[in-house]
Structure formats: C-alpha cells, structure tokens
Amino acid sequence: MLDDQPPVEITVYDNGPVIIRGTYKLQDRDRKDIDPGRETIALCRCGLSSLKPFCDGNHVLRGAARSAAESIARPTTGGTTTS
Amino acid sequence: MRGGLEAVFERDLLAGVQVPEGLTPDKVPMYLMDLCGPSSPTAFLKFMQKTATLEQFKELVITRSIDALHEGDAHPWAIPRVSGRAKSALIEIQADEYGGGMPGRSHGELYVILMSELDLDPAYGAYIEQIPAVALALQNLRSMFGLQQRWRGGILGNLAATEIGSSLINRHFSEGLARLGGSKRARWFYDEHILADAVHEQLAAHDMCGAFVADYPAEWDRVVIGALATLNLRALFASSVVDPWAAGGTSLRELATV
Numbered sequence: 528m529l530d531d532q533p534p535v536e537i538t539v540y541d542n543g544p545v546i547i548r549g550t551y552k553l554q555d556r557d558r559k560d561i562d563p564g565r566e567t568i569a570l571c572r573c574g575l576s577s578l579k580p581f582c583d584g585n586h587v588l589r590g591a592a593r594s595a596a597e598s599i600a601r602p603t604t605g606g607t608t609t610s
Numbered sequence: 611m612r613g614g615l616e617a618v619f620e621r622d623l624l625a626g627v628q629v630p631e632g633l634t635p636d637k638v639p640m641y642l643m644d645l646c647g648p649s650s651p652t653a654f655l656k657f658m659q660k661t662a663t664l665e666q667f668k669e670l671v672i673t674r675s676i677d678a679l680h681e682g683d684a685h686p687w688a689i690p691r692v693s694g695r696a697k698s699a700l701i702e703i704q705a706d707e708y709g710g711g712m713p714g715r716s717h718g719e720l721y722v723i724l725m726s727e728l729d730l731d732p733a734y735g736a737y738i739e740q741i742p743a744v745a746l747a748l749q750n751l752r753s754m755f756g757l758q759q760r761w762r763g764g765i766l767g768n769l770a771a772t773e774i775g776s777s778l779i780n781r782h783f784s785e786g787l788a789r790l791g792g793s794k795r796a797r798w799f800y801d802e803h804i805l806a807d808a809v810h811e812q813l814a815a816h817d818m819c820g821a822f823v824a825d826y827p828a829e830w831d832r833v834v835i836g837a838l839a840t841l842n843l844r845a846l847f848a849s850s851v852v853d854p855w856a857a858g859g860t861s862l863r864e865l866a867t868v
Contacts, residue, residue, distance in 0.1 A: 540812045541640070566710070567702070569808040577781070582808035584777025587647035 544569035544582035553580075616754055623751065627838045635823040635830040639815040642767075642837055646774035647811070654848045655782040662855075664790045668728050669861050670851060672737045673745050677752075678721040678799075679734050682707035684752035685769050691762040694825050699817035700766070703773070703810050717806075720799040727796035740862040742850045748843050755836055763829040766822055767836025770814040771844075776807035 535549040546569050547553075553561045553568070561580070569582035576583045633641055651659075658667070686704055689697060709715025725732040755764035784800035794801075823830035851861040 540816060542643070543812050544808060546809060546812060563805075565706075565805060565809075567706070567809055568805075569812065578804065581805055582777075583781060583804050584647070584775065584808045584811065587643075587775055587778060588651075 539572075543586060544572055546570075616750075619747075619750060620754060623747075623839050623843070624835065627835055627842065629831045629834045629838075633834065635827060638823045638830065638833060639820040641834070642770050642815045642819060643774055643811070646771045646837060646841065648775055648778065651778060651782060652848075654852055655779060657852070658786040659782040660786070660789070662786055662790075666855055666861075667787060667790055668730060671725060671728060672730060673741050673847075673851065673861065675721065675725060675730075675732075675737060676735070676741050676745050677749055679718050679725075679732065680749075681717040681721065683718075684749075684756040685765060687756035688762050688765045688769075691759055692766075692822060692826070695821035696766065696818050696825060699813045699821065700769070703769070703813050703818070706806055706810065717799065717802065720802055724796055724799045727793060737862075739865060742847075742861065742863060744843065744847045744850045748840075748847060751839060751843055761832060761836070763822060763826065763832025764836030764839070766814075766819055767833040767838075768840045770811075770819050770833070771837040771840035773807050773810040773814040776811065777804045780804050780807065 533549070535547065535551045538546045538548070540546065546567060548567045553563060555561055563581065571579050571582045571586075573586040573589060575585040575588060577585065630641075648655075658670070662670075682704055685700065685707075689700060689704075692700065705711070707717050709717070709719070722732040731737070752765065752768055755761040755768055780800040780803035784797045784804065787797050787800065819833050823833055854861045
C-alpha cells in the first residue's frame with residue numbers, strides 16, 4: 528500500500544463502542560467464525576447490547592453521554608425526545 | 611416560488627432554535643450524542659414495541675414512506691460542499707445507506723420490501739394525500755438544508771440527529787413488528803438499521819460533525835441548529851401520530867367527501 532494503511536483499524540469511541548474497519552476475522556471463544564454481515568462493525572463495550580458482541584446502541588440507556596455534557600445548558604426550545 | 615415558500619418555512623422552523631450557552635465546537639460531538647440519543651426509550655417507542663395494532667403499525671410505515679423510500683438521498687448533496695475528514699465520514703455513512711453498492715440492499719430498497727410484506731403500495735408518493743403535513747415538513751427540512759451551501763452544516767446536523775439513537779428506535783420497531791407476526795424479511799429494514807446505525811452514530815457525531823466544526827469554525831453552530839431543528843420536527847411528527855391514536859382515530863389524513 529502506498530500510504531502505509533494498516534490492514535485492520537480499531538477505533539475506540541468515548542462512551543461508545545469499538546469500531547473495526549479493514550480485513551479482520553471475528554471469532555467466538557471456540558474459534559468459530561462470526562459473520563457480521565457487514566464490513567465495518569461496532570463491538571459492544573458497555574455490556575448492555577442485546578446483540579453482543581455487536582453494539583446495538585443500548586449504551587445510550589446508561590446516560591453515558593449525558594454525564595459528559597452535563598455542564599452544557601439544555602436547549603430552550605421544546606422537548607427533544609418524543610413522548 | 612420555492613424560494614418564497616422556503617423563506618417562510620426556514621423562518622418558522624428556526625424560531626426559538628438556538629445553540630445552548632456554553633457550548634463550544636470541541637464539545638459538539640458529545641453534545642449531539644447526549645441531545646439525540648434518549649437515555650430511556652420514549653413512550654412512543656414502547657407503544658410501538660408492545661401495544662400498537664397492526665393497522666397502527668401500517669399507518670406509521672405509510673407516514674414514514676415519504677422519507678424512508680428515499681433514505682439517504684438528501685445527504686449526498688453535502689458531499690461536494692465539504693472536504694477533509696467530514697467528507698470521508700459522510701461518504702462512509704452514505705455508502706452503507708446505499709447497501710455498499712449492492713443492488714437490492716440500499717435502505718430505501720429494504721423499505722420497499724417492508725411495505726410489500728405489509729401489503730402496502732411501495733410506489734413513492736402512493737399515499738401522499740394521506741400523509742400528515744409534518745412528515746412532509748421533515749423531508750422539506752432535508753432538501754432545504756441539503757441544497758444550500760450556507761446550510762451544509764445543517765444537513766450534517768440533520769444526518770447526525772437521524773443516526774444517533776436510531777439503533778434503539780429500530781429495535782423497538784423490529785420487536786413490535788415481530789409481536790404482530792411480521793416475518794424476518796419484513797423486519798429486515800429495522801434489523802439492518804440496528805447494527806448499521808450503531809456504527810453510523812459514532813461516525814456522524816465524531817468523525818463527520820467533529821471534523822466539520824474543527825475545519826469550518828465559522829459554521830459550527832449550523833450543525834447544532836440542524837440537529838435541534840430536526841429533533842423539534844420529529845417530536846411534532848410523533849405527536850401527529852400518537853395524539854390521534856390516543857383519541858381512538860387514525861393518524862392519516864382523511865379526505866372529505868365531495
């Protein structure tokens with residue numbers, strides 16, 4: 528490769544999953560292949576996913592992002608979540 | 611004509627939307643994650659998951675069709691308008707939205723499958739007369755942001771607001787449709803989004819919006835305004851569906867007989 532791109536790129540997101548790009552093999556503990564059905568995957572780091580080892584966005588239920596934004600005033604417009 | 615109507619739309623849409631005090635560009639990614647991802651499932655999501663009837667579910671599928679059948683189509687307008695890491699992240703998300711170029715796998719095509727499995731007409735606009743106005747407003751928001759250079763930050767904020775928290779939303783819809791007897795094929799649209807948007811929300815918040823606010827500092831607030839405006843309209847959309855149901859009626863427009 529002309530630009531020294533590594534074959535696998537692993538990116539850790541604050542209060543979020545690990546995202547894997549590139550050429551990798553995903554296996555369970557018995558070394559059996561897991562087919563993610565997609566190229567770029569997000570792996571669960573919070574333990575709340577219903578689709579482990581994949582992230583299913585459930586980390587928002589822990590309010591993890593909220594603690595990081597606590598110092599920011601809430602918007603003055605109407606509610607941001609539907610009811 | 612569009613310009614005149616759009617000026618009114620923009621004015622009303624943005625009235626009262628303002629960037630919170632104390633927010634700075636470096637905090638935008640985490641702010642978007644906090645703003646757009648609910649910390650607990652909303653009553654609407656729980657209703658769709660556990661209570662909605664098949665008719666109500668089909669009404670929601672009809673109402674969302676004006677957007678979902680063309681999923682992703684408004685955001686590529688931003689591709690030539692931005693550069694650098696924001697452009698790369700936008701393309702990475704969009705490539706996935708279009709099924710990686712595989713025929714039959716774009717998210718819009720998966721919505722066609724959903725509608726067909728529910729015996730609904732998947733032709734775009736088939737239900738235009740029955741779809742509530744606020745659903746059309748959500749589409750108009752996207753085209754307004756996407757077609758104007760000065761709103762390139764807005765369309766990115768709109769995309770972020772669409773992706774963040776989407777996995778949770780789609781899981782509730784998938785489980786609701788399963789409860790109502792929906793096949794795995796019918797649920798494919800929702801199930802695909804659970805895994806895809808777990809990736810997309812991080813790319814949208816950090817890689818795309820994070821890079822944009824750093825590389826285009828004069829326009830950083832447009833990202834936030836885009837996200838806030840999107841959420842406001844989405845809340846109105848949810849009310850337009852839930853309120854008629856609570857009153858025992860249909861969420862679709864009923865045409866008067868002549």
